[in-house]
Amino acid sequence: MSIEIGPIKLQNPVILAPMSGVSDMPYRRQAKKNGASLVISEMIASQAMIYANRKTLKMATNCAEEFPMAVQLAGCDPQLMAEAARLNADRGAAIIDINMGCPVKKVTKGHAGSALMRDEKLAGRIIDAVVKAVNLPVTLKMRTGWDDDSRNAPFLAKLAENAGVQMITVHGRTRCQFYRGKADWSFIRKVKQAVNLPVIGNGDVTTVHDAKTLLNKSGADGVMIGRGSYGRPWFMKQVVHYLKTGEILQAPDVTAQFHTVMEHYEDLLAHHDIQRGVRIARKHVGWYSRGLPGSAEFRGRINAIEDARLARDIISEFYGRLAEKLAA
Numbered sequence: 072m073s074i075e076i077g078p079i080k081l082q083n084p085v086i087l088a089p090m091s092g093v094s095d096m097p098y099r100r101q102a103k104k105n106g107a108s109l110v111i112s113e114m115i116a117s118q119a120m121i122y123a124n125r126k127t128l129k130m131a132t133n134c135a136e137e138f139p140m141a142v143q144l145a146g147c148d149p150q151l152m153a154e155a156a157r158l159n160a161d162r163g164a165a166i167i168d169i170n171m172g173c174p175v176k177k178v179t180k181g182h183a184g185s186a187l188m189r190d191e192k193l194a195g196r197i198i199d200a201v202v203k204a205v206n207l208p209v210t211l212k213m214r215t216g217w218d219d220d221s222r223n224a225p226f227l228a229k230l231a232e233n234a235g236v237q238m239i240t241v242h243g244r245t246r247c248q249f250y251r252g253k254a255d256w257s258f259i260r261k262v263k264q265a266v267n268l269p270v271i272g273n274g275d276v277t278t279v280h281d282a283k284t285l286l287n288k289s290g291a292d293g294v295m296i297g298r299g300s301y302g303r304p305w306f307m308k309q310v311v312h313y314l315k316t317g318e319i320l321q322a323p324d325v326t327a328q329f330h331t332v333m334e335h336y337e338d339l340l341a342h343h344d345i346q347r348g349v350r351i352a353r354k355h356v357g358w359y360s361r362g363l364p365g366s367a368e369f370r371g372r373i374n375a376i377e378d379a380r381l382a383r384d385i386i387s388e389f390y391g392r393l394a395e396k397l398a399a
Contacts, residue, residue, distance in 0.1 A: 072314065074108070074269045074293050077208035077237045079139050079165060081108035083311045084293030085282075086240075086271060087300065089114055089143040089168065089212070091175075096132060097338035098355075101304035101331065103137045106311040107296075110140050114170050116183075117146030117155035133163055141166035141210065145173060147182040147193065149200035160205045169201055169236075171213040171227070174246045185246035188227065189217045195230050202235040212240040212273075215258050218247040222258065225265035232266045240271040240295055259289035271295050279313035286314070302358025304331065325363075325397055329390035332359045336386065340379055349379050356386065363393060 074081040087094060087102040089111040094102075099110040113130050133140040142164040146152045156167045171194060173184030180186075187194040202209045211231045216222030228239045241262050243254030254274030263270040272291035276282050277299040285294055300306050305323055312320040323331070335355060340348035353374050360366040369389045376382045 083108045086295045088297030105304040106308040112142045117151045120155040139165035141168045143168040145170040149196045153200040153204035156204045168210045198234045208237040210238040225261045238269045243274040256285045256288040263290045282310045
């Protein structure tokens, strides 16, 4: 079940999605540790990358244990996209991913993200410029189209293949759907039939059965998981195991989850400055605790804390008490 992206061989078909404000290095490290064969950075604006502000450089920073790691770039200027790709190649990216799928208005009003699916000529120029700019594999992520009347992902996939792109990922919604409705996994099969490249399906994968059904309906070579991994990086491992064996791997027990939470928490504090790390960690701690007894009150306490040491104590107390209760 391996996937080849140019010279890079992925050992399993499960990939972490690029997620703005989420898939920073600590998050990617957890996903990689839990079985994701490829992790992708948060979407990075090409212009911001060239001006190399501190925040953008941190978003693009990678570490050895997350290899291979792809940097996802967004923009609407072929030359700026090409230059940003070169910069990230120099900084150690293994793959450059082009974003033509982001539906957010502040991105699409700048003619980037999924707005490029409405301008096939410009999309083609950007793809061509990025592929020619680097000696790394280039991949493309997009939606099925802008709206139901223009689902042109198969055409753009073929255009990308002809330009030298090495892998295509398709989120099974149009841009105008945003995240509403249900991802159309069956439509992804049209993209798979249009190209001779690895095609990855994305959208609404929250159970191991979803992953298997997506692959069956789409004919895709792999599955990309985004929001389904919130607060449970071990979900990647569960999907890998299920696709390989057909068996359901149980989630780790509360004590093991606590160790993952604390490891992730400390990594966030180290990667970001402590004050920013404490604030960023709140959403992750909230996702980790979702569904656990007493989690609503716990989240309320964590969200009010600015002191990292006090937050650690509250997290330890919550998971410790829960572990004792379950043991009893």
